[in-house]
Amino acid sequence: xxxxxxxxxxxxxxxxxxxxxxxxxxxxxxxxxxxxxxxxxxxxxxxxxxxxxxxxxxxxxxxxxxxxxxxxxxxxxxxxxxxxxxxxxxxxxxxxxxxxxxxxxxxxxxxxxxxxxxxxxxxxxxxx
Amino acid sequence: xxxxxxxxxxxxxxxxxxxxxxxxxxxxxxxxxxxxxxxxxxxxxxxxxxxxxxxxxxxxxxxxxxxxxxxxxxxxxxxxxxxxxxxxxxxxxxxxxxxxxxxxxxxxxxxxxxxxxxxxxxxxxxxxxxxxxxxxxxxxxxxxxxxxxxxxxxxxxxxxxxxxxxxxxxxxxxxxxxxxxxxxxxxxxxxxxxxxxxxxxxxxxxxxxxxxxxxxxxxxxxxxxxxxxxxxxxxxxxxxxxxxxxxxxxxxxxxxxxxxxxxxxxxxxxxxxxxxxxxxxxxxxxxxxxxxxxxxxxxxxxxxxxxxxxxxxxxxxxxxxxxxxxxxxxxxxxxxxxxxxxxxxxxxxxxxxxxxxxxxxxxxxxxxxxxxxxxxxxxxxxxxxxxxxxxxxxxxxxxxxxxxxxxxxxxxxxxxxxxxxxxxxxxxxxxxxxxxxxxxxxxxxxxxxx
Numbered sequence: 001x002x003x004x005x006x007x008x009x010x011x012x013x014x015x016x017x018x019x020x021x022x023x024x025x026x027x028x029x030x031x032x033x034x035x036x037x038x039x040x041x042x043x044x045x046x047x048x049x050x051x052x053x054x055x056x057x058x059x060x061x062x063x064x065x066x067x068x069x070x071x072x073x074x075x076x077x078x079x080x081x082x083x084x085x086x087x088x089x090x091x092x093x094x095x096x097x098x099x100x101x102x103x104x105x106x107x108x109x110x111x112x113x114x115x116x117x118x119x120x121x122x123x124x125x126x127x128x
Numbered sequence: 129x130x131x132x133x134x135x136x137x138x139x140x141x142x143x144x145x146x147x148x149x150x151x152x153x154x155x156x157x158x159x160x161x162x163x164x165x166x167x168x169x170x171x172x173x174x175x176x177x178x179x180x181x182x183x184x185x186x187x188x189x190x191x192x193x194x195x196x197x198x199x200x201x202x203x204x205x206x207x208x209x210x211x212x213x214x215x216x217x218x219x220x221x222x223x224x225x226x227x228x229x230x231x232x233x234x235x236x237x238x239x240x241x242x243x244x245x246x247x248x249x250x251x252x253x254x255x256x257x258x259x260x261x262x263x264x265x266x267x268x269x270x271x272x273x274x275x276x277x278x279x280x281x282x283x284x285x286x287x288x289x290x291x292x293x294x295x296x297x298x299x300x301x302x303x304x305x306x307x308x309x310x311x312x313x314x315x316x317x318x319x320x321x322x323x324x325x326x327x328x329x330x331x332x333x334x335x336x337x338x339x340x341x342x343x344x345x346x347x348x349x350x351x352x353x354x355x356x357x358x359x360x361x362x363x364x365x366x367x368x369x370x371x372x373x374x375x376x377x378x379x380x381x382x383x384x385x386x387x388x389x390x391x392x393x394x395x396x397x398x399x400x401x402x403x404x405x406x407x408x409x410x411x412x413x414x415x416x417x418x419x420x421x422x423x424x425x426x427x428x429x430x431x432x433x434x435x436x437x438x439x440x441x442x443x444x445x446x447x448x449x450x451x452x453x454x455x456x457x458x459x460x461x462x463x464x465x466x467x468x469x470x471x472x473x474x475x476x477x478x479x480x481x482x483x484x485x486x487x488x489x490x491x492x493x494x495x496x497x498x499x500x501x502x503x504x505x506x507x508x509x510x511x512x513x514x515x516x517x518x519x520x521x522x523x524x525x526x527x528x529x530x531x532x533x534x535x536x537x538x539x540x541x542x543x544x545x546x547x548x549x550x551x552x553x554x555x556x557x558x559x560x561x562x563x564x565x566x567x568x569x570x571x572x573x574x575x576x577x578x
Contacts, residue, residue: 016374111373
């Protein structure tokens with residue numbers, strides 16, 4: 001079964017996401033901070049990464065996604081980015097318009113419903 | 129703090145730019161001076177029959193023209209290079225010294241102490257006083273006085289030959305000790321008083337300028353902090369709500385074990401309240417953010433793209449109801465120039481409202497047409513409508529129509545912001561509605577809001 005890495009500084013979100021994913025048999029690895037997350041990605045070679053935007057700094061998630069996509073060993077891992085800052089930064093992180101500078105495969109605003117989460121995860125893993 | 133420092137640095141650069149601007153201005157004045165020297169000399173010689181040594185005068189004028197041209201070329205090739213304020217100061221002082229020397233030479237050849245044009249040094253003092261520091265200005269005034277008095281004394285003592293402007297003054301005033309002393313005193317005091325006034329005024333101006341710049345910097349910094357603050361608060365308010373919602377969803381979905389019907393119902397009630405709180409927070413933050421924005425961030429964009437984005441974001445508002453959305457855009461209409469984010473917000477609100485208040489099986493129509501230099505957008509639904517007595521208040525902040533205030537959740541902020549945004553773009557919005565039949569919002573904005 002696919003291995004998924006969750007990187008988010010909000011332990012509750014991590015827990016909620018983890019429970020949902022594990023219920024479908026996915027193996028879940030977690031990290032509560034961007035740099036640790038990147039390290040874990042190198043060690044664990046997950047099949048998918050769920051990444052938060054605002055962590056230690058307000059755009060740490062973006063930096064981590066850049067690092068991931070620029071590392072040839074990790075660049076093929078799909079990234080599902082979760083954010084709670086989409087609207088108030090003015091739709092600037094809309095996937096449709098900013099694909100070029102936002103190297104993620106999917107961008108979802110928090111909270112994500114379990115059904116949608118599983119669907120998106122399933123789709124991203126299938127595309128791989 | 130880091131930002132503040134870089135900005136402070138910028139202001140000193142601006143000051144140096146001004147400095148260079150003034151130096152360029154001086155170059156023009158110097159050309160005018162050359163022309164003036166030639167015209168006055170020729171007039172004196174030809175019209176008033178004054179006898180002047182034309183060769184040295186014109187040679188000096190030529191000398192001024194030559195170094196002026198050199199400075200001009202120097203400034204041109206300098207344009208893209210960085211220049212420290214110290215080197216600009218050196219440049220200014222060099223020019224000023226050359227000016228003083230040239231003028232002294234001309235004074236020497238045109239009558240020395242007898243030449244009333246010596247008082248033209250006052251202009252030199254004023255102009256450089258505007259540019260140089262207080263100390264430098266007084267040093268300049270000192271140099272001018274010493275050189276001028278030195279010239280008078282040397283001519284008086286016959287160490288330097290005296291060139292009388294024959295035909296101007298018949299008597300040899302330069303040999304009259306009372307005259308030389310008086311003119312020296314009058315001249316020196318004039319130069320120093322001029323330097324004093326110029327320095328005091330320009331110092332006060334510079335101080336005011338600096339104060340204004342600092343105040344402006346502080347304002348910019350405050351503005352930035354406020355934006356940061358709104359963003360942080362927004363994140364900090366919404367994050368815990370998102371966590372609660374996620375955890376609730378886990379419980380409701382039975383991912384943490386079976387949930388019986390009664391508990392499920394209570395969890396759903398909690399979920400509804402949290403969702404409302406989430407929505408309310410978002411609306412309040414949108415309100416403060418959009419209201420705080422002073423200028424429109426104008427961009428050229430495709431209107432269809434914005435409608436598509438808005439419709440996509442509004443989709444959850446259908447809550448599974450079957451609602452048909454039709455978008456009709458006039459063919460020739462491609463791009464408009466407006467604040468993309470705000471116009472998206474307008475469409476998002478109008479479409480989400482239409483979805484929210486239209487029962488399953490209903491229709492929502494978005495029509496965009498162009499007339500002259502403006503576009504008209506109509507968002508029309510077959511929803512529950514708005515009671516007639518509520519129509520005049522519907523765009524007021526926090527107002528909610530009487531037929532929905534009890535039954536559906538909402539903040540009453542969306543439409544007030546929509547109206548605000550449209551008016552900010554120089555447009556207007558109208559509403560037609562009939563209870564039970566539906567509502568139609570029609571707004572007009574210029575194709576370009578420049």
